[in-house]
């Protein structure tokens with residue numbers, strides 16, 4: 001009897017917070033919605049930044065693209081912190097057992113010297129490029145306006161640091177912890193003509209001031225090309241040359257790229273479809289950076305896979321852009 | 327292939343520091359344009375000591391385990407309607423203050439550490455800041471989720487984000503974080519990383535988290551505990567930044583000392599809201615604010631500054647003023663909020679007789695002498711049906727934005743008051759600390775969005791109190807605000823617990 005009374009009188013007085021109610025209606029909201037939408041400050045900022053006195057904190061004018069409401073975006077993965085770390089924890093568990101298996105099986109020793117050398121020349125230097133990607137995504141995170149958009153960049157930034165660390169561990173697995181491979185890879189990154197284009201591209205993106213342009217240059221254009229080139233085409237090429245165990249070491253990057261692409265595509269699509277102004281602005285950035293990226297990556301594509309590789313990756317990028325009408 | 331053993335420190339170096347490279351296509355200063363304008367001199371980033379060595383794979387793993395446990399408890403909390411287990415419904419007002427005042431600060435911290443996590447020129451420091459950025463995002467999100475269930479049963483939580491941008495007392499914490507984020511990257515690190523996270527953090531979290539534990543609030547206890555290991559990392563980062571800056575160049579010392587002075591005072595003023603929460607809003611008391619202050623600032627902070635003396639760092643200016651205020655501050659701030667209880671999104675009330683006795687015992691030098699008589703008078707007025715509300719708008723301190731109501735420690739019956747002139751205008755301050763901060767950077771603090779000025783200027787929805795409080799702040803008038811006694815919160819609580827309404831009790835007693 002007393003239980004009955006309790007349930008009868010314990011009716012909630014509201015279903016969710018007002019900010020989620022205004023946006024999604026008067027019904028229970030998901031954890032993703034409550035913790036992502038409309039939680040960033042929007043007005044009445046107290047002081048202008050010393051480092052950029054012409055703007056406010058969370059200023060919308062830090063990018064040339066315009067959204068009437070940045071909170072119309074949605075991450076199809078619905079990542080907030082909790083779901084994000086749990087998804088990555090699963091992926092890292094698989095990766096950990098892959099790396100342990102690779103080591104236990106003595107896979108590094110079973111690879112030919114040539115294959116090992118090729119991986120050190122064409123894959124391991126990417127650890128530096130991933131640090132650049134980390135910084136670029138951190139830039140977008142800290143310059144954006146709405147948390148529902150910004151948090152995706154923060155997760156991406158941390159992912160890229162993680163990938164840079166996995167790539168370094170690949171080097172250590174291949175050189176038996178002598179660290180020679182990392183020294184060598186850095187030399188390639190700094191001086192090898194095959195890598196200079198990519199390094200220049202990254203350094204250039206690090207100086208871009210518009211955070212959405214950074215997103216286009218890094219996450220849309222460069223990543224699409226590079227992840228296809230290395231984690232698909234180069235992986236195939238190495239398998240053909242007897243290095244199929246490499247697949248175990250790069251499964252994280254492949255799975256991560258699939259996952260991350262869902263967010264990249266959604267973010268791109270929503271922004272492009274907002275207005276002709278956005279479409280034109282983004283189109284201009286895409287054209288610009290695509291041209292640079294193809295030229296800058298071509299020497300790497302040549303030595304990593306072969307002379308048709310760049311064109312194949314460009315195809316993948318163009319198909320992806322076509323899906324959002326670019 | 328036989329593998330060489332590689333130690334943790336070396337491995338961490340290879341997995342973070344060694345990822346960096348010297349730019350040659352672009353200039354270092356183009357990539358890190360914010361590094362020099364504050365006057366801080368960095369000669370060698372490689373001297374940065376990593377405050378913790380956590381690679382991303384380990385981070386994902388540990389944090390996912392923590393999240394899994396946390397959300398399991400939050401799920402059970404709502405399934406079992408555990409909000410019914412708190413001591414009494416007055417307690418819930420403490421966590422309304424937390425969600426509206428503190429959680430948005432976690433969000434600001436996430437953005438701020440993201441900013442420095444991109445802008446600092448050393449990769450070791452950047453990576454440590456990035457991890458704090460994502461931790462702070464965790465904090466705001468887990469806090470929203472922990473409060474989500476309370477929001478379904480109590481008033482005042484529902485519009486925390488909207489309110490944080492507008493409501494007068496919330497601009498105390500908003501302006502604090504805006505101040506830090508609009509400063510340069512090194513000041514931000516000294517402000518939030520060191521002064522806040524290291525020196526004052528215990529005075530924020532111990533009162534709230536122990537308060538929750540003493541008052542049956544499992545949701546808050548759980549996120550508090552779960553955040554502890556994050557906070558331990560944040561503290562080591564805060565200490566490292568200070569040591570690093572001071573070891574880099576002797577010219578950094580006066581700049582850092584000035585920042586410590588400023589942020590100690592700014593933090594202390596903001597914590598006065600925590601002081602009132604601790605002494606007045608917890609039905610089950612943990613310890614008094616004065617006791618907490620003595621343990622966590624005078625003792626712990628004292629030995630910290632002794633430690634830092636070898637770098638030439640001294641105890642912050644006005645530490646003595648803050649120490650003198652410890653016997654007064656909570657009573658004065660609670661008085662202000664009781665006065666303006668019609669303009670708050672949480673409830674206020676006068677302490678019970680038993681609670682007053684506790685205050686007398688804890689504050690033997692001050693409570694009976696200065697505060698009890700006033701409180702007893704207000705209680706009488708309430709019993710006579712004339713609960714006191716102050717109908718005027720308060721004057722705010724230009725720096726900390728708290729109403730001008732702190733008294734002179736030399737003469738605790740008169741209000742302390744300072745003024746400065748800048749560009750032909752006068753500005754008011756609650757303390758010498760706040761005045762000094764203004765005088766050093768007047769061009770910054772004249773920009774402050776002072777809620778009371780904004781109301782007078784007509785920027786807050788209109789001239790009437792209903793316009794401001796109801797339409798602009800979105801306080802549900804007569805529901806979220808006013809005294810706890812007679813509130814819908816109280817009424818529902820009594821129904822859930824088959825309790826007699828307080829009014830009936832009062833009638834019976836008289």
Ligand SMILES: [Fe+2]
Nearest residue numbers: 432461462465
């Ligand atoms: Fe935090």
Ligand SMILES: [Fe+2]
Nearest residue numbers: 523556557560
């Ligand atoms: Fe923290």
Ligand SMILES: [Zn+2]
Nearest residue numbers: 723726756760
């Ligand atoms: Zn003040």
